[in-house]
Amino acid sequence: xxxxxxxxxxxxxxxxxxxxxxxxxxxxxxxxxxxxxxxxxxxxxxxxxxxxxxxxxxxxxxxxxxxxxxxxxxxxxxxxxxxxxxxxxxxxxxxxxxxxxxxxxxxxxxxxxxxxxxxxxxxxxxxxxxxxxxxxxxxxxxxxxxxxxxxxxxxxxxxxxxxxxxxxxxxxxxxxxxxxxxxxxxxxxxxxxxxxxxxxxxxxxxxxxxxxxxxxxxxxxxxxxxxxxxxxxxxxxxxxxxxxxxxxxxxxxxxxxxxxxxxxxxxxxxxxxxxxxxxxxxxxxxxxxxxxxxxxxxxxxxxxxxxxxxxxxxxxxxxxxxxxxxxxxxxxxxxxxxxx
Ligand code: ADP
Ligand code: MG
Numbered sequence: 091x092x093x094x095x096x097x098x099x100x101x102x103x104x105x106x107x108x109x110x111x112x113x114x115x116x117x118x119x120x121x122x123x124x125x126x127x128x129x130x131x132x133x134x135x136x137x138x139x140x141x142x143x144x145x146x147x148x149x150x151x152x153x154x155x156x157x158x159x160x161x162x163x164x165x166x167x168x169x170x171x172x173x174x175x176x177x178x179x180x181x182x183x184x185x186x187x188x189x190x191x192x193x194x195x196x197x198x199x200x201x202x203x204x205x206x207x208x209x210x211x212x213x214x215x216x217x218x219x220x221x222x223x224x225x226x227x228x229x230x231x232x233x234x235x236x237x238x239x240x241x242x243x244x245x246x247x248x249x250x251x252x253x254x255x256x257x258x259x260x261x262x263x264x265x266x267x268x269x270x271x272x273x274x275x276x277x278x279x280x281x282x283x284x285x286x287x288x289x290x291x292x293x294x295x296x297x298x299x300x301x302x303x304x305x306x307x308x309x310x311x312x313x314x315x316x317x318x319x320x321x322x323x324x325x326x327x328x329x330x331x332x333x334x335x336x337x338x339x340x341x342x343x344x345x346x347x348x349x350x351x352x353x354x355x356x357x358x359x360x361x362x363x364x365x366x367x368x369x370x371x372x373x374x375x376x377x378x379x380x381x382x383x384x385x386x387x388x389x390x391x392x393x394x395x396x397x398x399x400x401x402x403x404x405x406x407x408x409x410x411x412x413x414x415x416x417x418x419x420x421x422x423x424x425x426x427x428x429x430x
Contacts, residue, residue, distance in 0.1 A: 099216030102164060102192035103241060109189045112248060113140025113237055114257035116194075119186035120232050121265050124148035125272065126169060126179045127230065130288065134262060134276040139254030140237065141245070142279075147231040152202035155209040158221045161198065162213050164188045178383075180348060187232075192216040193244070195235040199226040215240035251279075259284060260339065263303045264349040267342055267376060270299035300327065300376055304340065307333075308374060313420045315377070317412035320404055322385075324412050326377040330422055331363065334371035342376045345386055351395045355379075358406045362413035366423045375413075379405065 096104075110116055117134060124132045127150025137143040153161050160166045167184030190196055191213030201208035208226035212219040238245035248254060255278055262284060266274045271291035276284040286302045289295040301309050311333035316325045343355045355377065363373050387398040399405045417423040 099192055102188045102216055105185050106189035106193045109185050110193060112257060113144060113254045114261045116140065116144050116190055116234055116237060117258050118261045120146035122180035124150055125269060126181050127151040129272060131273045136258060136278040138279060139251035140258055141248060144234040145231065149229040152228060152230055153200040154202060155221060158198060158209055158211045162187045162191050162211060162218055190234055193240045194237045197233040199224045200230040201226045201228050203228050264342055267300060267303055268344050268347055268349055270295040313416050315412050315416050317408060319408045321382060322404060322408055323380040324377060324408050328413050328416065329374040331366040334367055334373055338372040340374040344378045345397050346380060346383060348388060350397050352397055354402055354406055355409060358409035362410045366417065
């Protein structure tokens with residue numbers, strides 16, 4: 091066969107294979123978009139573990155009528171201007187909406203505050219319809235139906251409604267901790283609804299949000315962390331050794347406000363607790379790392395959950411040292427056992 095260019099839909103479906111692994115990935119991308127748009131309220135509705143329906147509505151900036159088509163076009167973004175090393179928004183690749191649209195039935199309705207009319211665009215299995223007038227409140231509502239109907243091979247890999255719902259809840263909790271000033275609500279076809287009312291970002295709001303997400307017992311069973319080493323700041327809360335879990339799901343980590351899942355951070359936490367926790371137990375932690383954006387690469391993976399630190403040893407040492415010191419200060423471990 092002669093060499094030819096792949097169709098736009100094929101290209102988007104290939105990208106979707108990386109960016110959109112499961113319904114929770116869609117929720118993550120849509121919630122991140124809402125937050126990037128400055129939303130104060132994010133409402134998530136799902137059905138069938140997100141495979142039948144995911145709807146994310148926000149009261150953010152909205153999308154201009156003449157930009158709606160661009161929003162679902164590949165590599166089109168209003169966020170990244172010129173410098174890949176200085177990314178302040180959650181999104182920056184311009185890949186999520188075209189990817190989602192290529193594997194589902196996607197409808198976006200939006201109204202900017204400055205406009206009195208809303209518009210709507212639909213994408214079905216990669217086919218984009220013309221933008222048309224619609225009815226909508228200020229902000230944006232993105233509806234994804236029949237996820238993966240256009241890629242049956244991917245659909246077969248889904249683990250079932252319960253597992254997908256659990257993954258969606260986890261995504262929302264992770265993001266909600268990073269944005270205490272935003273109200274989140276999540277409701278699905280089962281009883282696993284979440285509701286996180288907005289709290290005052292400044293006055294201890296972060297701990298209030300952590301309690302909303304992780305339960306009121308967590309603050310009572312944790313100690314605060316706040317340490318700086320060579321310009322890298324680590325803040326947060328870590329559980330006392332008696333408050334541990336069988337898995338590491340309740341270890342939340344953020345780098346410059348962005349939720350991350352990072353092996354290095356997980357390993358450092360394990361190291362910090364090595365002499366106070368049995369090997370099969372995991373601490374419950376919420377850690378916020380703040381560092382010069384030039385010292386961390388968030389552009390490692392399309393789903394952006396991984397990061398790469400310029401100085402991994404510094405970050406590891408900071409986490410291990412700060413947690414051990416906090417535990418020792420609280421009288422929960424001897425200050426002399428083990429070195430950071
Ligand atoms: P990215 O987030 O990387 O820019 P996306 O495909 O997720 O790429 O979104 C494309 C563009 O659509 C965004 O840059 C933004 O301009 C617009 N957009 C998407 N969702 C929203 C939203 N909820 N509110 C306002 N604008 C949005
Ligand atoms: Mg995005």
